[in-house]
Amino acid sequence: MEQKRFYVFTANGATTQYHRDLKGCLSHKITDNKQKQLDVNEGRVESEVAIANFEYNHAKYQKISCNTPRNDCISTFELEKKKLKTMLGSVNRVSLTTDFWKSEQKIGFMCLTCHFVDSNWKLQKRIINFCDVPPPHSGVVNSDAIFKSLLDWGLENKVCTITLDNANNNGAAVRILKDVIKRKLMLGGKIFHVHCCAHIINLLVQDGLSEIETVIENVYESVKYLIASEARLIKFGEIAKQLQLPSKKLILDCPTHWNATYAMLVAALEFREVFPRYKDRDAGYNWLPSNED
Template sequence: MIACDYQPFSIVEDKGFKEFSKTLDPSYTLPSRKTLSQTLLPNMYGKLRAEIQEKIKRAPAVCLTTDCWTSVTTTSYKSVTCHYIQDFAMTSHLLDCFVLTDRQTSAHLASELRRVTTEWGVSDQIVACVTDNASNIVAALRDHLHWDHIPCFAHVLNLIVKAALREVQGTIQKIKAVVEYFHRSTVASDKLKATQQQMGQEQLRLKQDVATRWNSTFYMLQRFIEVKDPVISTLALINAPLSTLSTEDWGIVQETVDIIKPFEEVTVEVSAERNLSIHQPVQKLVDCLMAEMQKRFSKVEQIEKLADATCLDPRFKKHAFINNKAADDAVKRVTAAAAHNHPSHSEEEEGQDPAAAAIFWEDFDERVANTRASTSSEPTTPSTSAAAMIEMRAYLAEPLLPRTSDPLAWWKMCSPVFKTLCEVMRTRLCIVATSVPSERIFSKIGQIITDRRNRLSPFKVRELVFLNANLP
């Protein structure tokens, strides 16, 4: 209750909770606030930590993510999460969420990360660390720790779209002013609801964007279009002191939403219609998107461990590469790694089905339509030796797995055939695409550090967040 539901320790002293507990079981005596904080919670923390540490010891390789956050009390926290493959399913844990007491220099960050990984005994298992592109953390990984750094895809995408949206900033600022006006004015907000009702439309609130998240701007623009007619009518009725959106502005909004919608679905495809006649500011947005994607993604196939992971994904293999040399290099690296591995035993439990396809995948699906196996087909079992090169050739000869299938479930089924490749797979498919797992931890801290809990010590916050993130 304290860790899972973010309840304060003082709940055991609240009159209402005491009465509720007594009603359930008059003979039960609630533990004191001090007992909860100083005995029960630390004991649970220590027990769960030991259990997770034992699990991680058996992982052949782990991928880390890390990020920083500043709380409402201006305390800086750093989270570190760990990801690995267990029983052919991705497993994740929060390792630590601690206070940064010194300047966030690359040396200090490296020292703290080294401490965490040493305490957990995973220093020799780390294959990569996924973070944003902040210079201090990149330098910490590259210059001090010598770990492979994988740029967070979500962060890169955020930078790309935010840069492009500056090309239509004039129209966006007009919309933000309207949205803020309706959020500030109860009269305007009530009038908008009444207008929506009169028009037979659902009563939808306008959404405000957040400076740090480009997708919040997308949601704001998308909602603004959905309530276009009621907004226009309401603004005319209340004679609000706002800049009027022209016909061109509304066109820009619609085109912008159409173009950046695929990015919301985690794609790099700007628009399926390549020959549209669009407004000049939106054309500049498209040009900026293309330039930013070229700048930030042009060398992504040269990130070796990402390329290896792509090669070892039975849904993609070499077909996901644009650069044939990068694909061939990945095959050579994986083959060389497989030559040094021993066969693995079959394991248990399949992973979960991936999410449904997004717009991004349409082009890829069309290109590989004839190379995919049906969901009911069985992989061909090679009758050759287990030599790494032959095994790799046999693996590449297999039909592609349908993209919505679970690659780890495929590897579970085929591990007796591709024994050495399976061992390499465990050290590559554990790499996650973003540092979002670390960022999610901070939303939990935000719920823990509240007005009722603003005096919690950093170590107590550390215990609570760890339990909340790792308890089943």
Template sequence: MMETIDKRLTVPKKTKITNLVEKMYLAEKEKFKHRLSMARKITIGLDIWTKKGLTASFLAAIAALVEESKEEWGIPKEKILTIITDNGSNMVAAFHCNAEEDSSSEEEISRIVMRREKKTKVQSAVCIMLIHVTYETLERRTPCVVHTLQLVVNMIQKELTINRLLGKVRQLVKLFRKSSVATERLLQQCGLILIKDCPTRWSSTYLMMSRALELKDHLTSVADSMSWDSLLPSEWQKVAILKDLLLPFAEHTKVLESDTNSLSLVVPALLDLRNHLSEFSLAHARSYRDAATLAQKMSANMEQRFSCFLDVTANKLSPLAAAACFVDPGVSAEAIVENNDEGIQNLLKVAEDYITRSVPPRLQVEEQVSENEEEEIVDTVAPETTHCPKRPRFRFFSPSRPSRPRTSEASSIRQEIKKYKEGLSHAANTEESGMEFWISQSSTAFTLLKPLALDLLAMPASQAFAERVFSVTGDLTRGRRNRARTTLERSAFLKLNQV
């Protein structure tokens, strides 16, 4: 390459390139901070990661690092709708904020964190700092829906008979993946290979069973040629049953792991999965009792884990998912508004109350002032036509001044909610998304509801994007590329933002 370059070119030194990259990073960082400052609301997705070589750990001072990041990127506390994390005890302790958790003493919360961080005295000191920061922030935490779903799916590994069957499938997959001869024969017959499940990959057990069933005939043929034991016909049938059990979980996981615009789908997805497990357990109660029993246990586990989204009596109830579903016309009519179930109707009421409370009082007052100003215009014109007595000069100080009819603070937003519900059935029949629907609505028709609806619909249901960031940082720190924190942050930022 250098031989074809013009000899008059002066090749820049490493320092010059580094300075150019740093300049680009700072410029793009300022652009991103400006975009954040223009946003009405922000959702934080959070996860933990340790650099390879253990040169930097981010397991202890979670809340402190969040506060540091918020200050660095200029994110005020009032802009944060929620912080989405997994269900680790350190995450729960860092962002506890409901009444049940707030009643705990510092010693109780400290013990929760210490169980995860009892390696050194230094880490213990850091954990104490975490507790103090937690009491200052009290950010509302929302559990990652996809992580929680996978905890329900992992119950399939706890059933003895089912786990034994999955072990046979894994052993067969392992034999194929370790044998180049078997893999080549399988490729020649069908052009595909088997998939191995991984405990850290979502829906991997379903994908393993699905691919094995897809290649069942070819797999059996190659296994016979290699003198390997394959599954019995009854075992293949049971694998198919388990695949049907996990299929809806895999489909909803794929949708809910989206970076944005997925929170409105949480409630209908959970209701759909709950009905699926109920129907599955009834359909296979006699023929496959162990699978039916597993479905019942998964249903009970779902009720417990997702009470924060579906149970209006739960102490940890988060109205965000129900509110996002309500303002999405594509799903709310069928999932909530037209559902006669008492629990769903109570959830609808919680969603409406949350939306009403979320509208700033200042905006509601301004709305009332504009309405009152119109009344004043009518009042000033009325004396000329009706020959009313002349008003006093300082009429606002007059004790005989008639009092204006005052509406309640939430009357305007309640009226907009009622108007939205009246046109909901028509809006649900269109093919446009919830975001497209609200963008097309006039700001004068939904002055208060439209901005809040757009904020809710833009929220993700998972913090999976944080894990994708860690995949990038893992690639950037492999081998000798184990960069320092500043360099790693710069490289990851530029790569993720495609600069």
């Protein structure tokens, strides 16, 4: 604890001595500088005053370096990875799903998920890799990134299926992976069927949707027309409110999400009584689904 100091009050009101001592007073610095800059990026406190504040108010406070939390995170990751490797060691086959996208900083990332049935016959899924993938995202680059992860986890001889987006580079990646894995497995005399499910799923979905292509087009254009204007949405919402319908939102189909068409139709079905009433109020709306639709 700092010793108390006494100051003489002068008749002329001079405070020079007071201000001089105040500048060197640690307690004053702690109180006056609580918002000193903390170096968040490096994970350590740059302000000596803030450190002194922690030490003063918390008897058990211990200063740590920025490497301590980093090492703790890495140790936890390695421990959990070891547990997952042990679990995957008892699995005969796994299925993979992966996706590639770009961040706002234009950095390409890959997320690789492993799906398998555990010893209790429960379906499990685990992300086994999330990493940046340098451009160009060709079939060779994508296949290299996936196969590197398989080697890291010891899954190169356990792949049953691979599901990716229906893109040309992903199709090429699957063909390359199939050849690489087969060549490797031939040496051990054990070959699983490796194929891309996305294209097959897409063909099945598109074939089914073709039966109601006109209906989907009308609903899609209706939703697109309505959400393009806030005034239209307000008018549409007022009609829904008059009919005492639940306050749900319209959903527009997204080409990159294969289940988005279903979500759009389900949402639109809730407002099937609203669309014809809206048509009576907006002559520019030309995609009204029929009663049969």
